[in-house]
Amino acid sequence: MFMDWESPLILLLILPALAFLLWAERRSAHPMPAGRKRVLLVVRALGVMLALVALAGPAEVVLSTxxxxxxxxxxxxxxxxxxxxxxxxxxxxxxxxxxxxxxxxxxxxxxxxxxxxxxxxxxxxxxxxxxxxxxxxxxxxxxxxxxxxxxxxxxxxxxxxxxxxxxxxxxxxxxxxxxxxxxxxxxxxxxxxxxxxRPDVRLRSLTPNQSRLHEGAALALTVEVESALDGAGLLKLFENGVEVERRSVAVKTGQVLKEVFTRHPNTRNIYKYRAVLEGFAEDTMTANNEALAIVDVRGRLRLLYVEGDPSEGQFLMQAMEKEGIQLELRGVESMPTSPQDLSGYDGVILSDVPAHRLGEGAMVAIRDYVDKLGGGFLMLGGPNSFGVGGYYRTPIEDVLPVRLKSPDEEEKQSSALALVIDRSGSMAGEKLEMAKNAAIATAEVLTRNDSIGVFAFDSEVHVVVPMTRLTSTTAVAGQIAGLTSGGGTNLLPGMIEARNQLQRVKAKIKHMIILSDGQTSGQGYEALASQCRAEGTTISTVSIGEGAHVGLMQAVASLGGGQSYTTLDASNITRIFTQDTLIHTGRMIREDALEPQMVERHAMLAGFEKFEPPPLLGYVKTLRKSTAQVPLVTDTGEPLLAHWRYGLGKATAFTSDAKSRWASLWISRWSGFGQFWSQVLRETARPPQGQGMDLRTENRGNVTRVSVDVLQDAGTRGNEAEVTAEVFHVPADSLGASMDPVKTLSLRQSGPGLYEGDFEPEESGVYLVRAQSGAQMVTAGLVFNPSSEAxxxxxxxxxxxxxxxxxxxxxxxxxxxxxxxxxKARRYVELWPYLVMAMLALFLVDVAVRRWEHVTGVAEIIVGWFWGKRKA
The missing domain is CATH 3.40.50.410 (von Willebrand factor, type A domain)
Structure with missing residues (x-):
């Protein structure tokens, strides 16, 4: 015999409770003899202990043979x-x-x-x-x-x-x-x-690869045939009661034959499929020669296509039009900035758009659209995409299945970067703080082989971080954090100091980034920029605010062989700095012909037994995230096509492009271009379902459980909703007939936003369940197959x-x-009833001790009465 406890941790309260009783007894001023006080303390301590032991749920475990x-x-x-x-x-x-x-x-x-x-x-x-x-x-x-x-x-x-x-x-x-x-x-x-x-051949199952899909999508129906005889016959496929395909099949004893039918349902409807075996002369049981499946076909797939150069969007749009996928092409200026605005699309494609043009609001909207609304997101490569697009440390990087820092193991060349930052009085506040953040983020994208220097200017130059090898990003960040504003604006001393320090460092790549928000005094900037270019140093410029000397900054960048950026939003500085750094250090883009290599099987590559397209001409370098799937890699093993789930949705990265810069041979020479991209988009896009509802059916013994998830808005589950479900049926032998209503269910809420109900299918055939909550409606089907009990x-x-x-x-x-x-079997005997009875006895003892005078008085009365009776 041994003990078991339901809540043993309650026993830990015994010591604090006894300590409290002792403290209360010592603080008590009640006039009572010391002996009675000690007895009362013991009785109460036993009572408290018994109460806590009873709450802990003790049980005697009795073993039985x-x-x-x-x-x-x-x-x-x-x-x-x-x-x-x-x-x-x-x-x-x-x-x-x-x-x-x-x-x-x-x-x-x-x-x-x-x-x-x-x-x-x-x-x-x-x-x-x-x-x-x-x-x-x-x-x-x-x-x-x-x-x-x-x-x-x-x-x-x-x-x-x-x-x-x-x-x-x-x-x-x-x-x-x-x-x-x-x-x-x-x-x-x-x-x-x-x-x-017995000699028998039976159709074991008919399984669609998707239960819901969009118009025009490829549907694969897998038929499994099991046989206990050798023979040949016909396998027929019916779609909504009409025969659409037949095949001659040969079966062998003990083997399972698999046949795959491909259909492209192009009309929005509920499609009922039936596979039938015929013509096997020795088959002794024909009751198991058919199987059923149901597929819900929704409207065409519709995706938002945001292209940095809209004139290049025609290649993907034309290919997808032939595949039955609708792409809505937009420029970055008309990109929606809320998840609700994106919710009308099944997915979002972002192609060659820099982060500073997209903006923080749009990036957050894309992340929430994927995470909370279950949307699909595809990023295509290009000179303004992934890391070179400034997406390092942004909401978009969170969503992507790849990391954006440069994998430069194969490139040992070092880089030297000089940041020349305006610290004049007009930069005070948000501008300077954003500039410091940008400088720190820029240091983070460099490697230990690189050097960095930070120079601030007002009327003169201030060396914030002297040109040094980047051994510690933390140390550099601490020096940058101490930068303050004040003074006038004279860029020339800052440029001269940065140029001199770049000349003294040994590096194969030398680059300077200049940031200013105002007019600068002095002259000779163009000549100095040309001289830097001749010495092997490139210069990029960033103009912030309406007061910046944009013309001069553009001229310096042009003569210095770099890029010129203009922005009115200080929050874009970090994106611009990291993008420009990764572009000019030369580690993030590779523009050489490469042969894609398939290393993992994935639905995106279905139908490509050997993936042998023409070469791509370039890509952006990335690293895979640990839980991502990477079906395609480059010839150096870096991710080319990566995919994963993010929150409720899915995200895909293709580090090359789908336009004329890097994919020109795919567009002009490869017949699989349309099939490849249609499969990538269909696997990435949001599954067809109600925008705020999702419906599932599951067989549990003799009953079918109907489960509906209801969302009120992005990320909020809908509670206390009225959810009903209608059940319709089509007999197995007449799949082309209309559906007859069978039952209406009022679903009960069983969890946050989860509503459930049960029904029992009685006849073989197809059942359609249609759930509705307010104006929202979603459907799902299930199959009750003809009996295979033979x-x-x-x-x-x-x-x-x-x-x-x-x-x-x-x-x-x-x-x-x-x-x-x-x-040995165990039986549990609950002990708390006995403990409660003991507590009741202790309570009576407690009352007797506290009212001892009453007890003795009653005793005297009883004794007096007894003696009086004896004398009488």
Whole structure:
């Protein structure tokens, strides 16, 4: 015997409670003798301890050696009469070897489970056998049989269930039920029994690769055919009751044949598919020669296409028009800036747009659109994309499946960067803070082989960070953080100092970035910029605000061989600095011909057995994130096509482009250009569903569970909504007929934004469920297949072995002796009622101690009365 506790941590309160009682007793001014006070303290301490022990939920664990076994016998039609006979014989064999003290129950199952007597098991007359097979019917529900058996065990016994049958379940999940049984310390043992092998060919399943898709999308329907004969026949596919394709198929005994049909449903509708086997002369059972599937086809895929150079967007748009995908081409200026504005699209494509032009608001909107609204996002490469586009440390980098810092292992050349920053009085406040942040972020994208110097100017130059090898980004950041504003504006001394320090450092690449927000005094800037260019130093300029000397800055950048940037928003400085640094240090872009290499299988590359397109002419370098899928890489192993899930949505990165700069050979010479991009977009885009609702159906034994998720807005679940679901049915033999209403469900809320309800499909065929909440509506379908309960004379060995393994049971494939082991059953006896009674007794003692005068007075009265009676 030992103890078990429901909430043992409550016992930790005993010491603080006793300490409080002791403190209260010492502070008490109640006139009571010291002895009575000590007794009262002890009584109350015991009462508090008993109360806390009772709250902790103690139970006495009583171990028992009593064992119970339930024999669950498959009596369904899948075994046939001979198979059921064999199952009963094996059940009798197991029963004969069990010790006499074991409690034994017998369950027969098929379409339902029913308790049998041991006499039923021992009876060998044909009438009883026919009755059992009638009970079994045309279904094998192993999961329901296990759940029924678990309810048969007496309390305080070790529990064993022996499943005797072929393991071919038609409804429910034995593995799920076995996992639940293992938590209840039930061991499942399996005895395999096969029916008589008959010449038969059956259609095991018809499985679509998507249950919902858009108009024109490719739909793959996989048919699995299992056979116990050698022969040839026809496999037909029907779409909404009309035959659309037939194939000659040859089958072999014991093998599974897979055939894949490809359809392109081009009209919005609910599509019902039926596969049928015909023409097998030796097939003795035709009831299992068909299977059903249902697919919900929605409107055309619609994506927003934001292209840095809209004239280059025609190549992808024309290719996708042929594939049935609608792209809405926009320039960056008309990019929506809220998730709600993006929610009308199935995905967003961002191509060669720099981060400072896109803006923080649009980047946050894209992130929330993917994360909270389940949208799709694709970034294409280009000179203004990924790291070279300034997306380092932005919301877009969070969404992407690649990291944007340069992988420069193969390029050992060092770079030297000089930042020349205006610190005049007009830069005070946000401008200077953003400039400091930009300088720190720029240091972070450099490597330990690089050098950096930071020079501030007002009327003269101030060396903030002397030109030095970047050994510690933290140290450089600390020096930059101390920069303050003040003084006039004279750029020339800053440029001269930066040029002199760049000349003294050994580096293959030398670059200068100048930032100013105002007019500068002095002259000779153009000549100095030309001289720097001749010495191998390039110069880029950033003009911020309306007062900047934009003309001079553009001239300096032009003569210095760099880029000129103009912005009115100080928050863009960081993006511009990092973008310009990565461009001019030369590590982020590679413009050479490269052969893409397929290294992982993915749905985006379906149909490409060998991925052999023409070469690409360039890409932006990135690094894969750890959980991303990377189906395509470059010849140096860097990511070319990467994909992952982000929040509720999906994001894809293609580090080359889809236009004439790097993909010109793909556009002009590759017939797979349209197929490749259509598959990438379809896998990335938001799945077709209600904007604020999603619907799922799941078979659970004899019932189907309908589950609806409701979103009120981005990231907020809809609670206390009125959600209804209508169920429609089309019979299996008339899939072209209209759907008949079967049932209307009022779904109950079972979790945050989750609504559920159940119904029981009765007839074979297709069921459509349409859920509605207010103006929102979403549909889903399920298939109740015609019964496949016809014996092939085989055993689902894998299922039975796994069920036994999950529960620690055995697989009895020869010897029928069941080893029950020495496991001891446990029974829990709750102790809290006894503790409560003890507390009540202590309460009475507490009252007696506190009212001792009353107790003694009552005692004197009783004693006086007693003596008075004796004298009388």
């Amino acid at each position: 009593q064992r119970a076994v339930v024999l669950a016998v498959d009596c369904s039609q899948s075994l046939g009469e001979e198979g059921v006979k064999s199952a009963m014989e094996k059940a009798r064999g197991v029963l004969a070897d069990l010790p006499g003290e074991v409690d034994v129950s017998v369950v027969g199952f098929g379409a339902e489970a029913r308790l049998l007597s041991v006499e039923d098991l021992k009876a060998e007359d044909g009438g009883k056998l026919q009755e059992l097979m009638k009970l079994g019917g045309a279904q094998s529900q192993y999961a329901e049989a296990l759940e029924f058996a678990r309810a048969m065990f007496p309390a305080g016994t070790s529990r064993h269930v022996v499943m005797i049958g072929d393991g071919h379940e038609t409804r429910g999940s034995l593995l799920d039920s076995s996992r639940e049984a293992s938590w209840g310390e039930v061991q499942v043992h399996a005895v395999p029994v096969a029916g008589v092998r 014996s092939l004379g085989t055993v689902n060995d894998k299922l039975l072995r796994e069920a036994a393994r999950l529960t620690g049971g055995s697989y009895l494939d020869g010897d029928l002796k069941l080893e029950l082991g020495e496991a």
